[in-house]
Amino acid sequence: MTARARRAPAASAYGPDLAFVHDAGFSYFAERAGAEAIRLLARNGVRAGLVVDVGCGSGVFARRLLAAGYDVLGLDLSPAMVRLARKNAPRARFVVGSFADAPLPPCDAVVAMGEVLGYLLDARAGRGLGAFFRRAFVALRPGGLLLADFLTPLPEHPRAWTRHVSGEGWDVVATIAEDARAKILSRRIVTFRGRGASFRRTEERHRMRLRGRAEISGLLARAGFESAIGGAYGRFRLPEGHLLAIARRPPAGRT
Numbered sequence: 001m002t003a004r005a006r007r008a009p010a011a012s013a014y015g016p017d018l019a020f021v022h023d024a025g026f027s028y029f030a031e032r033a034g035a036e037a038i039r040l041l042a043r044n045g046v047r048a049g050l051v052v053d054v055g056c057g058s059g060v061f062a063r064r065l066l067a068a069g070y071d072v073l074g075l076d077l078s079p080a081m082v083r084l085a086r087k088n089a090p091r092a093r094f095v096v097g098s099f100a101d102a103p104l105p106p107c108d109a110v111v112a113m114g115e116v117l118g119y120l121l122d123a124r125a126g127r128g129l130g131a132f133f134r135r136a137f138v139a140l141r142p143g144g145l146l147l148a149d150f151l152t153p154l155p156e157h158p159r160a161w162t163r164h165v166s167g168e169g170w171d172v173v174a175t176i177a178e179d180a181r182a183k184i185l186s187r188r189i190v191t192f193r194g195r196g197a198s199f200r201r202t203e204e205r206h207r208m209r210l211r212g213r214a215e216i217s218g219l220l221a222r223a224g225f226e227s228a229i230g231g232a233y234g235r236f237r238l239p240e241g242h243l244l245a246i247a248r249r250p251p252a253g254r255t
Helices: 016-025 028-043 060-067 079-088 123-127 129-139 213-223
Strands: 005-007 050-054 071-076 093-096 107-112 140-151 160-167 170-179 184-195 198-209 226-230 242-248
Touching (some): 107 129, 129 213, 213 242
Parallel strands (some): 005 198, 071 093, 107 140
Antiparallel strands (some): 140 242
């Protein structure tokens, strides 16, 4: 990076620069977890049909779903992410919206990968995780599956670190701080994009709600789901402080 910088307008939810960097440098999670998520769907009887990809990002997982024979509806709060997704997975359908209140059509699976249900990026997210689970339950066919991963609190050693990652024509610096008592994680993300003697600087601040195993399990049960909570997408083990919920709407005739 050089001293000649142009500051772009602040973005609250993955603006064009952070969306580009996330797609270019951080797609490995969606690739690796996505491959295992598809195996989990098939293993649990969801081998075809419509998958709603909540927090679809740049369409990496949607592209894998299409290749496996599923239909895909992607949902993301970021218009910049949706534009990338439409290029990466042109046969899928994508809409801009919040998981908190966007309509969920009748479907065979709902997947929320990458901690997306913990984001507090807009006021609508404050309406509650339980309400989303109830809407997903109604949208899923009997026997349908919900997969969602979450960040959990680490009260013994709260997260506090800074990471700098570089790629071709970009740098990103992320500063992470966890308030274990309030169960909130804060991320300050500064992105630099450009070539040669000029670059553009953008900054975003994200807040995440941290949730424990018992809270997630209880909310799923109250919505009507049968669930199991673990720490891996199949063979892809999640880092410490992450959980995966695998929840099923009971088949017809069961309550």
